[in-house]
Amino acid sequence: MDTLDLARWQFAITTVYHFFFVPVTLSLVAITAGLQTAWYRTGKDKYLRLTKFYGKLFLINIAMGVVTGLVQEFQFGMNWSAYSRFVGDVFGAPLALEGLLAFFFESTFIGLWIFGWDRLPKRIHLACIWMVVLGTQLSAYFILAANSWMQNPVGFRINAERGRAELTDIGAVLTNKVVLVTYPHTIFAAFVVGGSFVAGVAIWHLVRRPGVDVAAFRTALRLGAVIVLVAGAGVALSGDQQGKVMTEVQPMKMAAAEALYETEKPAALSLFTIGSLDGSREIYSVKIPYLLSFLGTGHFDGEVRGINSLQQAYEELYGPGSYNPNIPLTYWTFRLMIGVGMASVGIAAWLLWATRRGRAPDRRLVWLALPLPLLPLAANAFGWIFTETGRQPWLVFGLLPTSAGVSPSTSMTEVLISMIGFLVLYGVLAVVEVKLMLRTIRGGLAGTSPEPDTPDDPGEAAKPLSFTY
């Protein structure tokens, strides 16, 4: 372990942790806004109660998303100052856009939404949560544009004198073909998480408390399940597009995803492989012929380049060294991302079928309440681990190796202190947040009465789900 390793672990851990809250927040705010709109349009009590219930769960999540996001911005400068010096001219612009356009929007309108229930006209209050939705979407786009630039740098030139990359075309950075496919993929994946969460909570209530708020939770269950199915299809389609773009801009990542060592034409898709520990030898595998060619190139007999030939090409281009990412890691996270994600879509479809035409859900279905939201959440994390480790050994693909980005003046002790600090803090916060979520979920819709609570009855109805502090 040296400073570089620690800084990498720190980035990996804090980013994956941060990303547990991001997809839940992104999708739950939109679902909450949809529910509130349904209430505004129909006036039905159940929509208001669902809005408040899921809105509260959204707020618990975004609190964690926001504070762990702070760490991300500081971390670039603290642990990766050489990277910041090299890319700031380009990479900083989407970050500044994210702050100025998205974060101000989110934070301001969330405050108005939380505290504005009885202060703002209904219409304006509804508009506030849609503003938050817009803010979260913009935020996702700009941060993905920044990340996509690291995957596929465009719109820049190298200034040798200053030893850095300089922006030449902001439009190119914001319309990078990688961000154009990554944004929909990430958003759809987030909605699989959010839909699963809404459906998972609803099925738990329907089974554990039959008779309490059945109508409202039936609506939530079916809404959540439909969102999962639609978003699941979106994930698959956008993922396919992303695979093609990646095969073009980072062929090594896709070769590593398949553990394809030799160039094949046509190439078969590996479903499952057990290899030697270093990943270089195959012991047992299941393959579908032609499929990889089709997925990567759009033609059934297209050529897919293997790791060995790419390694050779990169050595000629960038000099001697290894240009392989961690192959077992990329291979398995790629499969887990797809497999685990598809499993959640399957569960959602089953729940939808099991509760068709007013059928009461079977008691045994409660066992699906927990894995349903957790599986897509894990799939999201696997997806990020895959795409970020698949870019290695590059920090900015083809421009800056990861080892060159770390802060030269930062000592190992400093990184170690912050690493231990974050681990302890994040561990404690995880326990607090999960307990609070479970508590709120168990509380159900009770207390989310539609009428403003009367001042002479502040004890019971007003407090449990109030939106003030």
Add this chain to the structure above:
Amino acid sequence: MELTTVWFAIIAFFWIGYFVLEGFDFGVGILLRVLGRDEPERRAVITTIGPVWDGNEVWLIVAGAMTFAAFPEWYATLFSGFYLPLFAVLVSLILRGVALEYRGKRDDLPWRDRMDTLIAIGSLLPALLWGIVFANLVRGLPIDASHEFTGTLGTLLNPFALFGGVAFTMLFVAHGAIFLALKTTGELRARANRTASATGLIAAVLVVGFLACAHGLRGDTESVAVAGAAAVALVAALVANKLGREGWAFAGTALAVGLGVASLFVAMFPAVMPSTLDPAWSLTVTNAASSAYTLKVLTVIAAIFTPLVMLYQGWTYWVFRQRVRVETVTVP
């Protein structure tokens, strides 16, 4: 004017905005357990900043992101150089943010009590640490020819920096007390008013002393004039507070915070991180800046969106302009 100068002013503007806004919610957080004597009062105290603190904190995020984009060298040296203080700021802001959000999500007193302690600590530490950071920026840091910070934590914790930390903290406490007096009613308001007078006096002495030292170290006529205006604003705020004119008093402390921070930036200019090893190694608005194209792009974005942000954030303050009453705050 050079775009680099424009961007120096924009970054300074965002830091000033951050300290003026988060300054009072830090102060309210620090005073939470002192002024709020029971649960309804504490709830009222927190409700005064409830709708706005999150938006206030974004000024910091944007100041950071803007620095990254417009002055990458400044961002890199600042954040890696102040490693441990900034780590402590992060931990504090995380605890404070979570505590503010989670406080009301459980209806039991021990839980709220714990959250209140976290809010107080999470408000006090960043106030102190930002003072330490800014005092060090003005004082200068051991920065080598390749713009790397060569000191240690001990370098950063010098007496002048600690003085700056205490001065910042007391100024925010007074700023927060006046905000509370402006936003509450009855007994709580009277108590906040008295606290504002007492802490304001201490803050005035500390701030004037600190600014005198700072501009003695690195000041020119302009920076001293701005610092002088800050002192006048602070004294006027104290007078207005004594007269019960809380709106004017708050404008006064806001102006004092803003002008005080502005004077530090003016004193540094054109350096952004002066080097104590060799003035030639200092980071300046020119050698730390992004390319002309990037600055041009950023200028267009900032020119369009900064006024917009100020407009809708201003609207938030207007929507929640009413005073918070202790007796009604329990009913949402």
